[in-house]
Amino acid sequence: MTLTGWLLFILTVQVIHFLSTWKLxxxxxxxxxxxxxxxxxxVILMKIINRPWWWVILLFFPIVNLIMIPVVWxxxxxSFGFNSAKHTFLVLITLGLYIFYISYTQNLEHIVDRSRKPRTTTGEWTSSxxxxxxxxxxxxxxxxxPFTIPTSSLEKTLLVGDYLFVSKIHYGARAPMTSVALPMLHDRxxxxxxxxxYSGLEFPYFRIPGFxxxxxxxxxxFSWPVDEYVDIGPPPSGYMxxxxxxxxxxxxxxxxxxxDSLEIKNGYVHINGIKNDLPDRAKLMFYMAVTSTEPLDYSIMS
Structure with missing residues (x-):
């Protein structure tokens, strides 16, 4: 989505918010x-619903806001006395538009200093x-x-099946570009x-500065630049x-x-004309091709 598209989207959301909540x-x-x-x-809404101000910050984190916005609804x-499961279901199933109905058709009485503690055990579990x-x-x-190593390209340093945690703050975390996605899942x-x-609403590329x-x-x-999603479903199939x-x-x-300039000489990488000096826990991978007119004796190769 272009910058103009995002500005129009944000403006639309703000108009809807104003029209649905000003009476509240x-x-x-x-x-x-x-x-x-x-x-x-x-910020004012957090005061009205008696929730901490830093919830506002969470509303601006992609993916996290998909959880926080329904919670705020x-x-x-x-905060105005509509506590039943029916009201909760309606505000969620209508994507918050049920607040319009409450604002314009119901008697509004604000509950000041409403308790933050859930009323039921189910509520406590849900909040947790x-x-x-x-x-x-x-x-x-x-x-x-967390990642799991799937291939042997870094053997002697990382083995197939190794589990590792990768820091994102050192080089700077890349902010999500997909604004609508399931939490903690990658592409499938x-x-x-x-x-x-959902790739219809994408944020522009942005990376938080690292140290x-x-x-x-x-x-x-890193993300493989040429990777595409293979559609293995019914026709039409292909790439998306x-x-x-x-x-x-x-x-x-x-x-x-x-x-840098990069050259490969006799199987070794040279950077800026100097042979690359790999760490001790690194191993080069070589491939050999054998041509023979006679059948190979595999016993001597085992």
Missing amino acids: YVAAGRQAWEAGIPIYNA VETIR ILFAIVAATLVHTYFMQ VPLSGSKSY QNIKHNDIVV YKPIDKKSNYVKRCVALPG
Whole structure:
């Protein structure tokens, strides 16, 4: 989506928010105009629903906000006495538009200093699970991510089946580009094999500044640039567009950096005319081709 498209989308969301909630703001003792000022209206809403101000920050984290926004919908209607399971279901199934109905058809009475503690055991479990998902998604997306080594290309350093945690803060975490995706899943849903994201709403590429630059021979995890999603379903089959953050993850050794010259002489990598000096725990991979007019004696090769 282009920048203009995103601006129009944000403007539309703000208009919907204002029209659906300004009566709630007034009922809570605030001014109607406070519902129409971006970001400020979210801060005021947190005060109305008696939730911490830092929830506003979570609303701006991609993927995390897909969890937090429905939570805010539910907390908003409960702050005005609509606590039943029916009201919760309706506000979720209508993607928050049920708040329109409440604002314009119901008597609004704000519950001041509403308790933050869930009323039921189910509510406590739900709150705990949602908190765990939000925390895990933040860590997984912006701080570190677990990987499993699938191939032998880095043998002697990393073996097939090795588990490792990869830091994202050293080089700078890449913000998600897919705005709608299932938390902590990459490109597919386990078992079903279906896509775990919607590529119709994409953020522009953005990387949070890191505190360390990539050095020669660093082992790095990156998105395979030419990767595409293979459609193995019914016709028409083929390849589909795949966002950068949903391309397959590869782990390799970085032997050259931008501006370097790279040559391969007699099977060895030379950087800027100098033979690359690999760490002790690294092993080159060589392939040999054998041509023979006689059948090979495999016993001497075992």
